[in-house]
Amino acid sequence: MIRKDMLSIKKLETIAKDTFLIVLASNISVDDVAPGQFIHIRIGQGNAHLLRRPISIADVDQANQLLTIIFKSVGEGTTQLSKQKVGDQVDALLPCGTAYPIAGLTMHSALLIGGGIGVPPLYYLAKQLVAKGIKVTAILGFQNKEHVFYEQEFQALGDVYIATNDGSYGYQGFVTDVYQQVQPDFDCYFSCGPTAMLKSVTSTLEDKQGYISLEERMGCGVGACFACVVPSHDGGYRKICQQGPVFPAKEVALS
Amino acid sequence: MIRKDMLSIKKLETIAKDTFLIVLASNISVDDVAPGQFIHIRIGQGNAHLLRRPISIADVDQANQLLTIIFKSVGEGTTQLSKQKVGDQVDALLPCGTAYPIAGLTMHSALLIGGGIGVPPLYYLAKQLVAKGIKVTAILGFQNKEHVFYEQEFQALGDVYIATNDGSYGYQGFVTDVYQQVQPDFDCYFSCGPTAMLKSVTSTLEDKQGYISLEERMGCGVGACFACVVPSHDGGYRKICQQGPVFPAKEVALS
Amino acid sequence: MNLSVSLPGLSLKNPVMPASGCFGFGMEYSKFYDLEQLGAIIIKAATEEMRYGNATPRVAETTVGMLNAIGLQNPGVLNIIEKEVPPLAAYNTPIIANVAGSTIEEYELVAEKLGNTEQIAALELNISCPNVKEGGVQFGTDPDLAYEVTKRVKAQSSVPVYVKLSPNVTDIVTIAKAVAAAGADGLSMINTLTGMQINLQSRRPILANQVGGLSGPTIKPIAIRMIYQVREALDIPIIGMGGITCAEDVLEFLLAGANAVAVGTANFTNPFICPEIITALPDTLAKYGFNSLQDAIGKGHAHETTNLSRA
Amino acid sequence: MNLSVSLPGLSLKNPVMPASGCFGFGMEYSKFYDLEQLGAIIIKAATEEMRYGNATPRVAETTVGMLNAIGLQNPGVLNIIEKEVPPLAAYNTPIIANVAGSTIEEYELVAEKLGNTEQIAALELNISCPNVKEGGVQFGTDPDLAYEVTKRVKAQSSVPVYVKLSPNVTDIVTIAKAVAAAGADGLSMINTLTGMQINLQSRRPILANQVGGLSGPTIKPIAIRMIYQVREALDIPIIGMGGITCAEDVLEFLLAGANAVAVGTANFTNPFICPEIITALPDTLAKYGFNSLQDAIGKGHAHETTNLSRA
């Protein structure tokens, strides 16, 4: 069940350009956290920042009650977060949103397609899939060489193809370009990244079963304010923070 | 000339209930600071507190470029100031306002009447008067025993009479009650404290030469915004931050 | 300390309720705490049909405030009554339903449905939503239209109607008088101020709707001023809101003349804010010399001693 | 980088000027820096006679904002012309004089005197002061009165007139159109929003005047929205203001449609703010892809390419 927790920073490191990894410790069990979910982080104290920032959970260490997040400093909140110190407390709502529904799926191989800061949630997903004996292939896209992270970590779990916009590392082009070249075999795909990427991924893989994870500016983060909706193909809408961020690829209409 | 300076905290101590003393070091000479003037302090950084807080200068150590301030924590700004640490920087405009015009005065004895946080500026004044060979008598009023400060410091400079509202220390009553009982001899008086006290002081000492120091909520602190005016007896007005805070007792109309 | 307060149709155990649109239909926050702690709950605006609302992005953060342009997204009044109200009604906390529309007829229909739903204790008539092209705010900025829609909505049911006023007006007192004359049982104020933020990178307004409603601590001085002015002019109960984040803020609203308060944006920053404020209220009231909640209402007005509750 | 901008009657080396009432008659800040760095200086409001203004306290701090109720205190127009203008005129920086009054006749007289003072480059017609009982804001909230006073003030002299608009209105565009139709050469927006703060201890509004004008970062989203809306509707130069504290804020105002900007409250927090912003502007403009100041004006409007300067 969703809760407010004060997490303490155990580790904070820069893992790529403007990209930070933070390991957070909880005082209680985090066994209920599943891949694809996010934590909703309060920045600062008092009224400095009224809106929390959603950041995906990149990894979970159940035994030690640790959560890993990976994020890019793009604005005030993430920059402030990147300047915290080990030992500082982070006020977070968790676990938020839906997870990749791996329990109910029968498959042998999975394709993970991540772009930029959409890569982190796929890591914990990959670990869980591999733990279930599912073969994992990852195609990860980044702006350029300086922004690449977690290549080795994914390699430890399966095949990894890296794409950079400018070709400064790995394949040149978009993740969908790499897909066309590599043509990996898979039963189900999981994708997270910028909306433009997701649109091209879902249309490229139109006849495949897949799940995508969406981003949107959020108010409450818990389903109460309707800030974060996306139209659904049934003529209605879905709240990304509560009914997402993970959706079956065919459920929602990307614009 | 008025300037913006980053002062660093050399010492911070509690000297009475909710009453703090801070010694601030400047990198440049503070020889131009005269008794009665104040510094205009910025609280915090960014936009947290848009208005600076005026605090009187309680003492100056010219050789070491040190300024002392004494203040009570009454609200957000002063509370935050009281929680600073030695070594922290304080952004201040200084020296602000007018000083007690002691250079131009010929006198043998002076009466200093201070109430609460109106006491601090009188201390540096007393030191300067004594340095000029003028006899100083001080009547200092406080809420109660717990709030009394600087009795010894004033005693080192002359006669001191303490009054507390509840009689828990020294005389019981107001500074003007003490004055009536003590009837000290003096050529000129200098007073600083709440407006109600100043009104009663100026009317009690109506036929004496005297100077009073006023308080008002301030915007700019440098004479530009007209926030801090007081009507003058010539039918006009005076800006307390610039033409004051020290005024000849008969110049301004207290309400 | 006695925190109870009586308003027309509402007997509240305490004066704190979540504001409309900031608490959905309540159940999300039931995961954080027991909703029975709340004085009341104002649910999200209802319209006749399901509405999708505006394009995203719909929210932006400003300096100690936020902008929103949700655009009255909601599942439609019948869905709300059927699916959203029943779980909430299980709590012993009065539900106030927020009524919206594009036309007077839509307001009437929504009010008729909600006002005749047993679990709804009162209506909040939203004539102040700045985020929809049609209806909404024009009813809240024109005294004649405000009068008309209030009167027509009042006629739909017997539950009390609190009219939610827009601060985007030249003269709040005139509007307040118009809706009071039309039979409003109370006022709810203020809704958001219309604002905009431009993204320097994209060179476009951040919100897809361009403009949005400004809420949070940034609007508190305006809310306090408007409530104070209306309280000077009228003897009508007021649910006050706009930037409340702590018990001291609640007291400031009470002194200004509010009889109860709603908390909006602060729920996003801290989902526990409402119960935390309720817990802090007795000490805060005592600290400033009040013996009960009722005691503080309107006390910011010189010589004001009226008990403004009408219940 | 070229920071210059031309407005009717004003050829500015850069777009940054202190806002009226926040910089006195300039000389106080000449102790901190050379006033020639400024694009222009807008001096404190002038009325016919010396005015004492409101009782104190006149200012209060709010969350990232402040309230003021100075009440147009000033030494009177003749004193200003004789004593305050000459020292300031020694700097090679255009002086814009803020014109206030209680009646149209007073506005006319003050405008006539200031408009015919050689050292005054332009007038800012203040029809938006929320802090005086008479005149001031009613001229800024009624389009007909706004039209009338603008027309009469324009007739007093040949210097350009920038009309300073009040944000305390239901519809800013209507007022803007009215003053444009009356011949305003430009607009200056926004003045302060009316607000209040209540002291919990004394149970009274902090300001002796009860209400005051809200300024500072807290009002920026409202200023941006109003400037954006007026820019969409009208092709008239705008001096933008309301909460500017840094070069990024200036750019946001330019994108919204301001041709130049004024900085008010921030001078109190940091007396060096204007030159600091001017120094930071070239890098900030370059960072967001602009080659000159002029290049950024109005660029927050989709497909907007108009050069709005009329000089």
Ligand SMILES: Cc1cc2nc3c(=O)[nH]c(=O)nc-3n(C[C@H](O)[C@H](O)[C@H](O)COP(=O)(O)OP(=O)(O)OC[C@H]3O[C@@H](n4cnc5c(N)ncnc54)[C@H](O)[C@@H]3O)c2cc1C
């Ligand atoms: C479900 C979800 C998961 C996410 N996971 C990650 C992650 O693992 N790593 C990571 O680096 N980023 C992630 N993001 C994006 C991250 O939330 C934004 O980068 C962050 O909110 C920016 O905050 P800021 O204060 O630095 O930026 P500012 O621009 O200063 O923020 C201003 C406001 O806009 C919001 N905002 C700005 N950009 C975004 C965005 N892209 N998405 C949502 N809100 C935004 C902020 O939350 C804040 O409310 C995720 C977003 C969502 C919705």
Ligand SMILES: Cc1cc2nc3c(=O)[nH]c(=O)nc-3n(C[C@H](O)[C@H](O)[C@H](O)COP(=O)(O)OP(=O)(O)OC[C@H]3O[C@@H](n4cnc5c(N)ncnc54)[C@H](O)[C@@H]3O)c2cc1C
């Ligand atoms: C010339 C002058 C000299 C002063 N010298 C001293 C001194 O030596 N020691 C001392 O303890 N106090 C002194 N004061 C009073 C001191 O300025 C206030 O106590 C302080 O500003 C309160 O700030 P706050 O943030 O704690 O209170 P808050 O109430 O949170 O402040 C809110 C706003 O009100 C203003 N304000 C509140 N009370 C006062 C006040 N009494 N006078 C002026 N502004 C006020 C604040 O500056 C701020 O702008 C002096 C005031 C003046 C005008």
Ligand SMILES: Cc1cc2nc3c(=O)[nH]c(=O)nc-3n(C[C@H](O)[C@H](O)[C@H](O)COP(=O)(O)O)c2cc1C
């Ligand atoms: C995201 C959001 C959605 C809102 N939706 C509604 C609504 O549906 N109906 C309504 O009357 N007010 C709505 N409001 C206004 C709030 O109820 C409240 O009046 C306003 O936000 C001021 O209070 P606050 O500063 O505490 O948020 C909404 C506000 C926000 C922030």
Ligand SMILES: Cc1cc2nc3c(=O)[nH]c(=O)nc-3n(C[C@H](O)[C@H](O)[C@H](O)COP(=O)(O)O)c2cc1C
């Ligand atoms: C203390 C103070 C005094 C002001 N006096 C005037 C005035 O005399 N004439 C005027 O047109 N505006 C006056 N204003 C309004 C400012 O010029 C400006 O429009 C407003 O403060 C918004 O800008 P800011 O947020 O940068 O302060 C005053 C504002 C303040 C804070």
Ligand code: FES
């Ligand atoms: S962020 Fe509030 S509903 Fe999703």
Ligand code: FES
């Ligand atoms: S505080 Fe601005 S003139 Fe004194």
